[in-house]
Amino acid sequence: MRAEYSAGREVPAQGSVFAYGAAAGLLADRLFGDPRRGHPVAAFGRAAGAVERVLWRDHRGWGALHAVVCAGGTAGAAALVARGVRSRTAASVALTAAVTWTVLGGTSLGREARAVGGALAAGDVEVARERLPHLCGRDPGALDEGQIARAVVESVAENTSDAVVGALVWGALAGVPGLVAFRAVNTLDAMVGHRSPRMLRFGWASARLDDVAGWPGARLTAVLAAVAGGAPARALDAVRGDAGRHPSPNAGPVEAAFAGALGVRLGGTLAYGGRVEHRPVLNGGGRPVEVADIERAVRLSRRVGVLALGVCVGGRLLAGHLLGRRGR
DSSP states (O other), X not given: OOEEEETTEEEEOHHHHHHHHHHHHHHHHHHXXXXXXXXXXXXXXXXHHHHHXXXXXXXXXXXXXXXXXXXXXXXXXXXXXXXXXXXXXXXXXXXXXXXXXXXXXXXXXXXXXXXXXXXXXXXXXXXXXXXXXXXXXXXXXXXXXXXXXXXXXXXXXXXXXXXXIHHHHHHHHHHHHHHHHHHHHHHHHHXXXXXXXXXXXXXXXXXXXXXXXXXXXXXXXXXXXXXXXXXXXXXXXXXXXXXXXXXXXXXXXXXXXXXXXXXXXXXXXXXXXXXXXXXXOBSTTSBOOOTHHHHHHHHHHHHHHHHHHHHHHHHHHHHHHHHHHHTO
């Protein structure tokens, strides 16, 4: 591994550190899924909840302070740890691998989706309704088999970006601090970024920050879903025609790309957090989602994750090479 020299210390090339560490972290996620006990993201959630109880006011400014304290403090701590091991190649790779494994959630996403799909395939809609909240915040009580299957496919699409691709993009851009910051922002959005009366103002900053952080990963996810889905023209047509009408700037392109790639129709009416929303139809020429499409969506998600790793590692290595040539 090529090394750089800084202040008399030998420092491993960070592109190579990310390449080895991210690949090992993705492999660990594929083999083991999320850590069973002591998950750092859960610990962050508890800490963020404690900060929320201290800072909560029905005001955007206090919500912004909450986001800065939680996400900024966590990213700063990660930067200090990464800097402390920066001169040691093995430690840097191990840290990157451990953090990548921690922040990725592709395998757990697939397991939950398949659990719902398995219940539907067995004809047990009630069990499927019980499992659905593990994937998304929709109200499952009034959903029939097809609506549950559609909700699962939409959740797999959106979380492929949030739980896999977005994290890899920020890891490529900013290393361990980028990985940690992205997961912190995404977690804060899930905790306080919804439009309940209590969080409408306080969670505004976290929701907007999540939109910004998720923007590059969502676009890359949409492109890779089109490439990996076997129907690139149809997927890109769905993105161009329908993504902009979705209320989420990041879920729109991803869900539209998955809809086109799978040949199904997503979107429509849903109940979320006690509210009924009428979302635009994505890939209106597609057929209704069937139970078998859940497995197809999971497989597409896994292919997108592998491609994202390749793109992010390649981009990081290329950027390091070009910056190295400029510095000569």
